Amino acid sequence: MKKVVLFLGIGILVGCSSTPIQLPSNVKTIPSGMGQSTYIDKVDHSFIPSKTVTFSNLKICAASAFANDGITLKDNSGSFVGAYTGRYYQQNNKQQINGGDVFKLIDEKSNTFIATGNKKTRPQQGGLIVDFIKYDAKVSLSNNHVHLQFQNIQAAQQSTGSSSNDGFRPVGTWAGARAPAAIETINNLAVSFKNCVN
Template sequence: MKNLIGILTIFALLTGCTSQKMMLIYKTEGVEIGQNTSGIDILKKYSISKPITALRSSLSLCIAQELDNSPVVLINENYYGSHWWSYYNMPNHQSITVSGGETIKLVEGNNVVASAVTNYQYYSKYFVSYTLTATRNKNDINYLFSNIKQAQQYTGSSVNDGFENIKTVARAHPDLVIESLNKEVAKIHECLERQ
C-alpha cells in the first residue's frame, strides 16, 4: 500500500509539472490552430469582426495612430525574488533588440495590412508581435491577425530566444495573447468612432 501511495504521489508530481493544453483556446471563436515544425499545436491566426456603427475616420489613419511597431528590448538577467515579492535584477548585459519598422505595410482598396507589437503582464512583461489585415466591409470591419509570436522581456538566467510561436499550453498564456489582440482591435474601433 505504501508503494502504491508513493507511486501515485510521484505520478501526480510529474504530471503536475508538465504543462497541459489550454482547452479554452481551442473553443475560442476566431482562433485557428496550426502546428510548428515539431508537430506541436500553436496559435496560427485569430480573426474577429466588429460592426460599424459610425465611421468618422479612415481605417488606415486609425491603425497608424493606434498601433505601435517600435523596437523592443528583450533581456536575459539574473534575478532574485518570487511571484509575490519584488524582483531584484542583476544585469549580465545580454540583451536582444528586435527591430520595429513602419506600422502600415499596405493599403489597397478596403484592406490595410500592418505590423505591430503589443504587450501584456503576467508576473513578467510579454511582447506580442503580429501582422494585421483589416478589411472594411459594408457593415463591419474584419481584423485578421497572423504571424502571431511572443517573447518574454526578462527571462532570468535562461537565454532569451526572442519571438517564438505561441504554443497552446497554459504556460504560454494563449488566452492572454488573444486578450491583448482584442485590446488592439478596441483601440482601432474607438478611433474610427471618435468625433
C-alpha cells in the first residue's frame, strides 16, 4: 500500500512541475511538446520614445546596451574518488563559446536590425546557480514607434558541478526552470536600451 501511495505522489509532483508559472503579459510562449509545459518564445518591449529618434540613434543605443561576449561554461563531470587511494580526482571541464559582432542584420530600407548578445542572470537558488541568457533583439522604427522584441532566448548554466554541462537550451516556464531570472535579465537589457534612446 505504501508503494502505491509513493508512486501516486511522484506522479502528482511531476504533473505539477510541468504546469506553466504565471508570466507577464509581454512574454509569449510556445509548447515544449511535453504536457502543458511551454518555453519562452518572445518578450515584447516595444515603446514610444519621449523624443524624436532616428534609426542611427537606435543602432548606437543597441551597441551600447547589448554585448555579445565570449563565455565559458564549466562542469566537473567525470570526477571520481580513487578506489584504492580514497583520493578525489576532479575533472575541470570547460567549453568556450566565442563572442562576436552585436549586429546580425541591418536593413536600412526597412529601418530594422537584429542584434544578438548574452548576459548573466543574478545568482539564483541561494546564490548557487548563475545562468547566461542568450538572445536576439529585433528592433525596427516606424512613425517614431520603436518595435523591440527579444527572441531566440536560451539559457545555459555557468557551472553544473558533477552533471555534464549541455550548454544552451530553451527557457522553460514551469516551476524550477528559472524563467523569472531570464525574464528579469531581458527586462534589464530593455531598460538599458530605452534609457539610451530616451
